[in-house]
Each structure stands twice: as structure tokens, then as C-alpha cells.
Amino acid sequence: MTARPVGRRVWALALAVCALAPAPAAAQQLPPAQQLVQRYLDAVGGREAMLAAHNTRTRGTFSMPAAGLTGELEVISGKPNRVATKVTIPGLGDIRNGYDGTTGWSLDPMMGARLLSGAELETAREQADPLANVRDPSAFTSMETVEQTTMGGQACYKVRLVWKSGRESFDCYAVDGGLMVASVNTQESPMGSVEVVSLLSDYRQFGGIRLPTKLTQEMAGNQQVITVTSVEFDVVDDAAFAPPAEIQALKPGN
Template identity: 30%
Template sequence: MLKQIEEIRLTASATFGSDTAERSVVITMKRPNLMHTVTTSTTGKVVSGFDGTTAWAVDPQTGGAAPLVLEQSTASSLSSPQMDSTLGYLRAMVAGQTIQMIGNDEVNGSKVYHLRAKWSDGNAFDYYIDQNTFMIAKTSTQIQQAGAVQLIESYPTKYRKLNGVTLPYSLDVRVAGQSVFEMQIQQVELNPAIDAGLFNMPQPSGGK
């Protein structure tokens, strides 16, 4: 079933760090690493995307209506399988990447298997699999951002089965141990009809 999933769309509510104001978020992902996100709040709408090479955003509060190219470290993090925690280490296996058993560990009081996936770009991603449920309890990776190495951890919970695939419906993302993003998923669509152009950076107004 995993090999048949080419596209995923998530509809969710989310909060960012210490800001408890809830936003509406729609995240669309397409193999191998394309992403498009629309975040709506009381102050407006922010659209961001990754086309496989360039990470971009349109944020009326900071850059007006013109799309902005994001820094390379952001592009690298978006291109990583870490962003696709809905399928986790299983996607690494489907993609034929190397999976290494690191050992036993513990996450939030539960015993887990610690696995490491190494990808073709040289990045390594750690997956912590609950020894009772075999669901992902945590993922982690390190990225270069603003000249420093940042540890990014994701904690997926509230798993449900959809069309034969078990997916998390809650996600807590932490940077250096601090929660920066919490998401409660209301709807998951597998293989929705998606225009491939959705992920491309929009042309500036009047652009060719």
C-alpha cells in the first residue's frame, strides 16, 4: 500500500511555539519531496512551498504579495524525509535507503527500537519505534541553520488507520528541545488529484 501512495494532503489546526493562537493549516506532499503549505490565521494567509530545489514563501506581513526564496538550510530541511513523518521510516524502506539498528531506547516512558536511515544526500534520520505498537514514537535529525547545527525532533501520536495505512493525527515538532509547532490533524487525503504546478514558486505580479 505504501508504494501506491504518491500524494498526501493534510487538513489540520496548529499552534506555533509560545503563540497559542490557532491556525488552519493545509499541507500537501508529493513524492519524492515536494511540499505546499497554506497557513491561515486572523491576520491573513501565508503560502509556502518546495519544488524539489527551491523553498519559497508568500507572506503578506513580511514580504507583501511577492514570493520570497528561502535560505538553503530551509530548502534542505524541506527536502528531507523528516518532513514526511506521516510515513516515517517505512518510506525510507520503500525508497530503498539503508536502515541501521542502533539499539534499544526509551521515549516518554515507553521502550522503543532506535533505527537510523541514511539517505542519498548524506543526511541521517533517526526513528524510534514503539516496541509494543510498532508505531513511530519519535523522529530526529540535525540540520544546519543560521550557521549552527539544530536538532529537530518530531513526536507523532494519536494513530488511526486509513485505507490500510496507520497514520498519526497529532504531531509535536521541537527544535533544541523546545516545542515550535503542534498540529492536530482533522483530515487526511491519500492520492488526491493535485496539479504538479502547485509546488512551483509563483511568478511575481507581471512576471513572465
């Protein structure tokens, strides 16, 4: 006759103990994406400093260690939304691509000259926008911190970006210091989409701005390394952004 009362007392005691026990710690709240972007901009010199130059010329080296390839790299970018890249590899030639504000193009020894279209063109247009480089909200439909993780050996907050075109990419901002230490993008090409994981390191000062001087990229099982040796501001002539003659010949009406 006493089993039930004893059972009830045991359950009551268990419930009381549970009520007195400390609640499990709540999951750590992730910093908002905009807060991480602002922290990054502060760490590199500020939004205004990042947008101050009318144009920029970056020079350095390019290598694919597994293939034994090395070359010289030059990237020019200019307002409002222009960019051109040239990689010169001895024995292979020049690999060039760009966006002049209207036309996206590519020129290399393997595939020749071609105009970009579809997702390739849209990606080139978005990446040429200076506001996208400072992660201005106007360039995206959403920005969200999704997790704390580790990339390149550094703890970082991973931010998911949804661009106006609908494509997604990810930035990773260091927990310690706030610098961008990695990014994950989808590279469009005639052969399809390829995920590119980039590790950014060795930040240095150029004209009052801190920029990464080493970019290690992993794509389709291959690694390529870009090392920046110089960055110059407002030294590029506007004519330098014009597509080469091979590209001009492909434009409608020519």
C-alpha cells in the same frame, strides 16, 4: 614453608569457582534497522498501500500553546517528489513552503518570499521523496539501530539514518507494536540548524493506512502541536504544487 602451597590452593579454588559460575548475560542484541522498518510498515498497512496514492491532502490544526497561537494547516504531497504546506494563523497570515520537484521555496509574513538553497534545499528535496517516507534503503547511505530508549513515555528502538546528502536523523519504533513514536531531525533555516524532536501519537485509519494524528514538536525551547483532522487521497490537482507568483518572480530569468 606451607604458605606458598596454601596460597596456590586458594587461588586454584577461586579459579575453579569462577569457571563453574554462570557467565554474565550477554547484552541484548538490537533488532536490525530494516527489520524494524518492515515491522512498522506492516503495522501501518504495508509499503504498497503507503505508496499507492498519486497525491495526498492532509488537513488539521496547528498551535503554539506558549505563544497562544492557533491556526489551520494543509499539507499536499504528490508523486514523484512534490510537497506544499500552508499554515494560516489569524492576525498573522499564511506561512507557506514547498518543493515542486525542482524549486524549494518559502513564503511568510516575517521573511517574505525566498528560494531555498544549500542544505535547506537538499533537505526539502529528500523529504519530498515518497520512498524516503517508507524508509526505502535507496534514500539513505546507512540505517542502523543504535539503542533501546524511551521517548514520549514509550519504550522504543532508536534507528540512525544517514541520508544521501550526509545529514543524519533518528527514528524511534515502539518496542510494543512497532509504530513510529518519535523522530529527531535537524531543521535548516536562514538562522542556522535547529534540532527538532517530534513525538507521534494517536494513530488512526485513513483509506486503509494508519497514520499519526497528533505530532508534538520541540524545537529551540518552543513546542508546537499539529492535530490531523482529515487525510484524502488522489484529490489534488497538479497545478496546486506550482509555487505562488511571489516565488515565480524570484526564479532566474523572470
